Amino acid sequence: MTEQETAENLSYDTFAASVARSRALEEDIQKNPRRHRVLTGDRPTGDLHIGHLFGSLLNRVRLAKMGVDSFIVIADYQVLTDRDVFDQISLYTINLATDYIAAGLDPDSGNVFIFPHSCVPELNQLLLPFLNLVSIAELERNPTVKEEIEAAKMARMNAGMFTYPVHQAADILFCKSTAIPVGKDQLPHIELTRTIARRFNAKYAAQKPIFPEPQGLLSNAPTILGLDGGKKMSKSRNNSIPLKASPDETAKIIKTAVTDSERRITYEPERRPQVANLLEIASFASGVAPEIIAETIGDGGAGKLKQYLTESLNEFLRPLRARRAKLEADPATVRRALDKGIAKAREVGEETLREVRGAMNMYRQGS
Numbered sequence: 438m439t440e441q442e443t444a445e446n447l448s449y450d451t452f453a454a455s456v457a458r459s460r461a462l463e464e465d466i467q468k469n470p471r472r473h474r475v476l477t478g479d480r481p482t483g484d485l486h487i488g489h490l491f492g493s494l495l496n497r498v499r500l501a502k503m504g505v506d507s508f509i510v511i512a513d514y515q516v517l518t519d520r521d522v523f524d525q526i527s528l529y530t531i532n533l534a535t536d537y538i539a540a541g542l543d544p545d546s547g548n549v550f551i552f553p554h555s556c557v558p559e560l561n562q563l564l565l566p567f568l569n570l571v572s573i574a575e576l577e578r579n580p581t582v583k584e585e586i587e588a589a590k591m592a593r594m595n596a597g598m599f600t601y602p603v604h605q606a607a608d609i610l611f612c613k614s615t616a617i618p619v620g621k622d623q624l625p626h627i628e629l630t631r632t633i634a635r636r637f638n639a640k641y642a643a644q645k646p647i648f649p650e651p652q653g654l655l656s657n658a659p660t661i662l663g664l665d666g667g668k669k670m671s672k673s674r675n676n677s678i679p680l681k682a683s684p685d686e687t688a689k690i691i692k693t694a695v696t697d698s699e700r701r702i703t704y705e706p707e708r709r710p711q712v713a714n715l716l717e718i719a720s721f722a723s724g725v726a727p728e729i730i731a732e733t734i735g736d737g738g739a740g741k742l743k744q745y746l747t748e749s750l751n752e753f754l755r756p757l758r759a760r761r762a763k764l765e766a767d768p769a770t771v772r773r774a775l776d777k778g779i780a781k782a783r784e785v786g787e788e789t790l791r792e793v794r795g796a797m798n799m800y801r802q803g804s
């Protein structure tokens with residue numbers, strides 16, 4: 438163990454502690470939206486679905502509309518860590534940006550910046566100094582990476598997979614973000630990021646700290662299950678409703694949703710998770726509480742419930758789909774939005790990199 442590690446070991450925090458911190462952060466954002474900066478993002482691996490929409494996208498839209506500076510990273514380099522396919526990455530990047538904008542993240546608002554991290558060399562360069570601030574043992578303990586390695590069934594783990602959380606720390610710190618809206622699985626990466634920020638400041642910038650310690654902002658939306666009644670909704674499990682699905686396709690997918698054999702519809706998340714899941718999605722879409730929807734449907738059974746869900750979801754998605762169709766017909770708008778996001782990210786990243794290199798006493802060309 439290095440001296441540094443003995444001095445202050447990285448411990449992956451308890452969930453309860455993260456929840457408490459997230460609540461306090463939410464309150465502070467409500468009070469001072471302009472003192473915060475959000476950074477979050479996704480890997481471009483396919484189309485977003487309603488699980489993403491209700492679980493995280495709408496929360497991002499809410500924060501952006503409050504006036505919080507919002508940096509949205511499309512983590513294209515991260516895709517290479519556990520996949521061999523790369524021919525579709527550009528296409529998925531455009532699709533992802535299209536979904537973001539259609540969902541209500543508005544690049545013309547002046548405080549929303551969407552960019553693929555591979556286009557921001559200043560961000561990527563932060564990875565080099567950051568790698569020296571964590572130990573191999575600390576990376577080995579990351580529970581999310583462990584799970585991903587298992588899921589990907591990798592025969593040999595590449596070093597990119599092993600170190601991607603440090604790259605993610607560069608995503609988060611390059612713009613000095615304070616709030617990271619994410620799901621529970623990303624919390625270990627944020628813990629690592631906080632440790633890197635703290636160690637960087639202590640080692641190189643004790644007089645004038647460069648990085649704030651960002652925190653995870655957990656959404657209180659429950660996880661949406663797949664329509665097969667199994668685990669989380671996910672594209673790879675083929676149990677999702679993509680945002681780009683048409684109203685007819687949506688109806689068809691909902692028809693296949695697994696329920697149970699009891700006719701009367703009731704809202705009992707523990708005992709009847711599949712029925713409860715459909716009620717919850719309908720509730721997100723209609724704004725009506727799941728208990729009330731269950732009562733309204735009563736003996737109408739699963740058929741009526743699916744009909745209610747189809748109608749309310751199609752109604753809710755109508756404006757999003759209209760925006761999506763318009764963007765699809767005019768991809769130049771999406772490209773322009775990305776180019777603008779990249780320009781802003783580079784400007785911010787250049788400034789941070791200048792400060793970082795200065796703090797580390799690196800040679801300054803032309804000085």
Ligand code: TRP
Pocket residue numbers: 476477478479480510512515605608609617619623
């Ligand atoms: N690891 C995230 C995921 O798999 C994507 C991501 C990359 C991210 N960089 C980020 C999320 C920075 C939040 C902040 O979904």
